[in-house]
Amino acid sequence: MAEVIKVGLLGLGTVGGGTVNVTQRNAAEIARRTGKSIQVVTAAVRDVTADRICDTDSLDLTEDALSVVNNPEIDIIVELMGGTDLAFDLVMHAIENGKHVVTANKALIALRGNNIVKAAEEANVMVAFEAAVAGGISIIKALREGFSGNQIRLIAGIINGTGNYILTAMGDEHRDFSDVLAEAQALGYAEADPSFDVDGIDAAHKLTIMASLSFGMPLCFDRVFTQGIRDISLTDIQMADEFGYRIKHMGIARRTDAGVELRVHPTLVAKEHLLANVNGVMNAVYVDADAAGPSLLYGAGAGAEPTASSIVADLVDVARRMDSSVAYVPTLGFQADQVEDLVIVASAAFKSAYFLRMEVTDQPGVLADISSIFANLEVSIEAVTQKEPPRGADTASISLITQLTDEAKVITAISKLESLSQVAGAVHLIRVEQF
Numbered sequence: 188m189a190e191v192i193k194v195g196l197l198g199l200g201t202v203g204g205g206t207v208n209v210t211q212r213n214a215a216e217i218a219r220r221t222g223k224s225i226q227v228v229t230a231a232v233r234d235v236t237a238d239r240i241c242d243t244d245s246l247d248l249t250e251d252a253l254s255v256v257n258n259p260e261i262d263i264i265v266e267l268m269g270g271t272d273l274a275f276d277l278v279m280h281a282i283e284n285g286k287h288v289v290t291a292n293k294a295l296i297a298l299r300g301n302n303i304v305k306a307a308e309e310a311n312v313m314v315a316f317e318a319a320v321a322g323g324i325s326i327i328k329a330l331r332e333g334f335s336g337n338q339i340r341l342i343a344g345i346i347n348g349t350g351n352y353i354l355t356a357m358g359d360e361h362r363d364f365s366d367v368l369a370e371a372q373a374l375g376y377a378e379a380d381p382s383f384d385v386d387g388i389d390a391a392h393k394l395t396i397m398a399s400l401s402f403g404m405p406l407c408f409d410r411v412f413t414q415g416i417r418d419i420s421l422t423d424i425q426m427a428d429e430f431g432y433r434i435k436h437m438g439i440a441r442r443t444d445a446g447v448e449l450r451v452h453p454t455l456v457a458k459e460h461l462l463a464n465v466n467g468v469m470n471a472v473y474v475d476a477d478a479a480g481p482s483l484l485y486g487a488g489a490g491a492e493p494t495a496s497s498i499v500a501d502l503v504d505v506a507r508r509m510d511s512s513v514a515y516v517p518t519l520g521f522q523a524d525q526v527e528d529l530v531i532v533a534s535a536a537f538k539s540a541y542f543l544r545m546e547v548t549d550q551p552g553v554l555a556d557i558s559s560i561f562a563n564l565e566v567s568i569e570a571v572t573q574k575e576p577p578r579g580a581d582t583a584s585i586s587l588i589t590q591l592t593d594e595a596k597v598i599t600a601i602s603k604l605e606s607l608s609q610v611a612g613a614v615h616l617i618r619v620e621q622f
Contacts, residue, residue, distance in 0.1 A: 189224045192506045195255040196230035197277060198267035199248070202291055202318070203230060204240035205491030206265065206498045211242070217499065221506045225499075231255045231268075240491060256281045263505055265498060266290040275299050282306045282314075287509070289501040291318035291494060297392035297408040300399075304518045313508065314518050315501035320393040321346055321470045323493030324486040325500065329474070330400040331520035337476035339401040343439045343622065346393045348468035348488045349377045349384035350416050350436040354453075355466040358424045358433060364417065376468060386415035387436065387451040394438035397472070398449055402442060402529060403521035407449070410531040414452035423617060426544060426586040427455050430570055433463040434617065446530030448537055455542050455588075455619040461485075462622065473622060481622075537594040540569065540619035544586045545604060546611045549576050553609040557585065560603045564596045582611050588619060 194210075196203050207227050210217065218224050228245070231252035249255065256264060256277050264281040266288060268274050274295050278288050279302075288307070290296065296303070296316050307314040317327040321344065330339070345351050349371055356367040368385065371377035383389045395408040416436050427434050432455035441448040456463040461483050465471040470488030475481050487493035508515040519526055547553045554573060561568055571587040589597065601614045 189218050189222060192223050192225045192262050192502075192509070193260055194225060194227045194263045194265055194502060195258060195261040196227060196265045196267060197252050197255060197274070198269070199230040199232045199239060199241075199243075200267065201240065201491045202494045202498070203265075203267045205495030206267070207241035207243075207246070209492060209495045209499050210502070213499070217503060221503055223506050225502050225506055229255050229258065229261065252277055253280070256284060256286070261286060262509070263287045263289060263502060265502070266292055266295070268292075269294070271295050271298050275303070278303060279306055282310050282312055285310060285312060287313045287315075287505045289315045289318075289498055289505065291316070291498060293319040293389070293392040293396060297395040297406055300396070300406045307518060308523055313505050313515055315504060316396070317501045318494045318497035320396050321472060321484075322486070322488040322490060323496045324470055324472060324484050324488065325497065326397065326472045326484055327400065328500070329484060330397060331516055334401075334474065334476050334479060335520065337478045339442070339474060339476045341439070341441045341475040341622075342397050342401050342472065343437055343462070343620065344390075344394070344397065344470065344472035345435055345462060345465050346438050346470055346472065346488065347384050347387075347390045347436060348470060349381065350387075350390070351465065351470070352376050352468045353385070354416060354419065354424070354434055354436060357419070357421060358428070359466075361421060363421055364419060385417055387413040390436065390438045390451045394440055394449060394451055397438070398440035398447065400520045401440060402447055403519070403526055404447065404529045405526060407531065410449055412450040412452070412534045416453050418615070419453050419617075422584065423544060423615065426572070426584075427542065427617075429572060430455070430542070430586070430588055431458055432456060432542075432619070433458055435462060435465070437462075437620065439620065443532065443538070445536060446532045448532045450534070450537065453617050455617055457621065460622055475622075535593075535595040535598065537618075538591060539594065540591050540621065541589045541594075541597045542586065542617040542619055543589070543597075543601070543604075543614055544584065545614045546582045547585055548609045548611065549581060549583045550609065553607075554585065556607060556609065557587075557604060560600050561589070564600055566590075566592045566596050566600060
């Protein structure tokens with residue numbers, strides 16, 4: 188009879204219910220892969236009487252999360268409750284009790300993961316978090332193991348389905364941000380408070396984790412440049428389309444001679460690139476490595492069973508290694524004494540191409556004045572277009588794309604542009620990535 192690995196869940200919502208369903212439905216397949224029987228036997232919940240998406244007849248439900256963590260029969264704790272305070276305390280307590288931990292909590296790992304990783308290494312237990320980034324896409328395993336023979340140069344991802352859904356609908360259906368956001372909330376893609384998604388915080392949590400695994404650096408969420416999509420207008424999307432681009436909300440980590448760029452922001456991506464064609468709530472992660480070259484991982488970034496797929500994959504990994512004398516893969520992919528602080532590049536030192544849009548008074552010579560500002564800063568303009576003003580309007584819209592340059596130069600150019608009497612209001616900037 189196969190050895191039984193007993194699992195306790197902290198949280199039995201959508202993802203927890205999906206985890207129970209997958210482990211029960213695929214029990215035979217999982218046993219074939221591990222030689223063990225992985226069974227979810229208990230779960231801590233807010234309300235034991237609430238309806239669930241899974242069969243709970245075989246589960247011991249409790250409203251006391253600490254009792255699950257302290258249960259001596261539990262081998263692996265799966266943390267699915269969210270948040271960073273109580274979840275952190277429970278995870279650390281589980282590690283102290285010698286239990287392995289699996290979590291889908293990207294905020295917990297991004298914000299407090301350095302402490303968790305250190306405690307796990309000292310206790311000789313495993314912490315796994317495949318489900319914390321991009322749902323059902325196995326990007327953590329790919330970065331930690333599949334690309335382990337490479338120097339990773341760049342990782343760029345569409346890693347928030349809500350933001351991608353909004354930008355896709357704005358472009359395809361010619362609708363404003365506020366209109367699409369309201370629809371996303373009605374469909375359950377966006378929370379009542381959508382800040383984590385549309386302001387880039389969720390993506391920054393995930394980018395923090397991927398950068399650490401890619402470059403062998405500590406988790407440093409507070410160093411990520413983060414910009415949301417609230418200011419993206421239908422005009423921006425239409426002008427980008429005319430230039431041959433789509434706007435995507437990207438998380439980008441790039442190793443450069445100056446250090447590591449960590450940034451989340453709206454980004455123009457050429458229409459022919461695969462990333463530009465990742466639509467709706469789907470996620471994708473692009474990796475450029477020296478030996479493997481460019482790779483793209485695509486799939487569902489959320490949902491009960493896609494996320495549960497990654498959780499169960501972590502359970503399988505832990506079960507395989509629990510009784511093994513072979514050292515398991517380090518939590519952050521690099522040996523603990525080789526994880527090193529790297530220089531984080533300030534936003535003024537980013538190198539990119541830039542899309543700028545501005546409203547100008549409709550009079551001769553304004554385009555020449557704009558061009559001279561860029562010429563004096565040694566910034567080359569790749570393309571420019573000027574829209575005729577609507578009948579009766581006294582301003583026209585000018586949009587341009589620069590060639591690759593330093594962000595500091597573009598910020599200086601914007602300051603000079605906004606000081607021109609012919610420029611009405613603020614100049615709008617969106618970064619352009621050629622990949």
